[in-house]
Amino acid sequence: MLNSTTLNNQCTFLADGGEMGTLIRQYDWSKTELGLPNQWPCSLRTTLSLLLKSRVPMFLLWGNDLICFYNDAYRPILGIKEKHIDPLGKPGVDVWPAIQPITSVQVDTVLTNGEAVWSEAQLVSYSRNGKKEDLYCTFDYTPVPDDSGVPTGVLVTCAEETRQAIEEAEATLRGAIELAELGTWQIDLATSTLYYSERLRGWFGIGSDEIITPERAYRPVREVDRPRVRAAIAQALAPGTNGVYDIEYTLDPNEAGHERVLHILGRTFYNEKGEPYKLSGTAQDVTKQRRVQQELERQVQERTRQLQTLIVDLERSNANLQQFAYVASHDLQEPLRKVQAFGDILKAQYGSQLNEGVDYLERMQNAATRMSVLIKDLLTFSRIATRQNTTTPVSLNDVLSIVLTDLELVIQETGAIVEVANLPTIVGDKLQLTQLFQNLLSNSLKFCQSTVQARIQVTSQWLDDGDLPTLTDTAHEATAYYRIDVIDNGIGFDPKYVDRIFELFQRLHSKNEYAGTGIGLAICEKVVANHGGFITATSQPGLGATFSVYLPT
Known part of the structure; x- marks a missing residue:
């Protein structure tokens, strides 16, 4: 070396x-x-x-x-x-x-x-x-x-x-605190002394020169909230916790000058030995937010009360509807049956003596028959539930098979050609869907042209929600739909009546021309709505009509 x-x-x-x-x-x-x-x-x-x-x-x-x-x-x-x-x-x-x-x-x-x-x-x-x-x-x-x-x-x-960065961070923090209108606080655990910012002192009604002891700090806190505050501080300082202090309480206006709801958030700081030495954080005045929240809750409660009243009224209306259904199916039909029966007896026993009176008798019986059909249609309309919650899959192919069987005699009498494409399976009520398509096909058979062979087509197409018609006031609940079209070559109707034909008792032709009660298409619309879909129609006089049924996939 x-x-x-x-x-x-x-x-x-x-x-x-x-x-x-x-x-x-x-x-x-x-x-x-x-x-x-x-x-x-x-x-x-x-x-x-x-x-x-x-x-x-x-x-x-x-x-x-x-x-x-x-x-x-x-x-x-x-x-x-x-x-x-x-x-x-x-x-x-x-x-x-x-x-x-x-x-x-x-x-x-x-x-x-x-x-x-x-x-x-x-x-x-x-x-x-x-x-x-x-x-x-x-x-x-x-x-x-x-x-x-x-x-x-x-x-x-x-x-x-470091010093510059700390000063810049502190300046940024002070700006954020002012912008958010926060108060700041700190508890020195060694001396049990509290330090409040000027804003927080003002909220608590504490003078700028006044020493803040725990007793002085608790005084403005509403008495009912004090046990929660003490428990929250103890929890934040307890060993093994995350040291977070998060609580909301109200200030007593008699002590603080104004009633305020404060949201307090802070955390515990520890020394090298892992012992807590201070607790500090921020306070936010959330009085306005809580008042808005309370008003919203009051409105919700009031709305809930109104809805409960409506539910009671609806239940009462339902009961009345059930009573009406009973009366319609028994008490109203019974007199009509007697009118028809006594009319038959009169024609059988005294027909030769009545001369032109037989015509009046037949008119009376026909009116009674129409009244009976009207009552049955009204019963059908009233019994359709407001909404279907069923999860049962229904094959529309099976539904159309039942409908064609029921209408077989009318199809033969009119010579109509009925073509049914392959149809999808959907979730729904089979009885209501059968009523829907039976009414639509019956409508096409009723309004066929006398000079042309009746032709009815039933087709199906899958559609995305974006491909639905824009001129509908129905909220689309599904992302995809099946469109089932019932197309005929009948007499058709003027497009200006398209919004009218689905209303109750609406008829575009006289009773002498075409029989009916004006309820069938209203039933169709209600059944489709019950299944979360909607129905539209397009037509021109003499060129037939197309009824499009949109049902969720």
């Missing part, structure tokens, strides 16, 4: 290098990758001389192992108050492992590309002066070539901006 005199003579470039320069001169470099200082490249010696004399915090990483040097100006950033750490001859990753993930990428980039890079306001979590701190530093990485011009080292200039 060289004696100190010889080494000092070889290390004149380290003169005036401060404490770090002294440590470098005293270090035994013969056992390191770098070797003795007189063997170091001129570029390394020059850079070290600059680094050690500079008052700007710097460190240098050199060689394959990125051996670390730093100057005295860098020491405060490390938090070393009494002496330097022992980095000499060691890789930087061993000296400062905390910053290795941050600096390694930049260092590799500089050594590879030979160009300087810049990292501004970089957050570094670092342990210094016995505790972990978050530092904000700006790093400038500059390549240092060896004597052959190859980048071999990286000179890093460091400017700590």
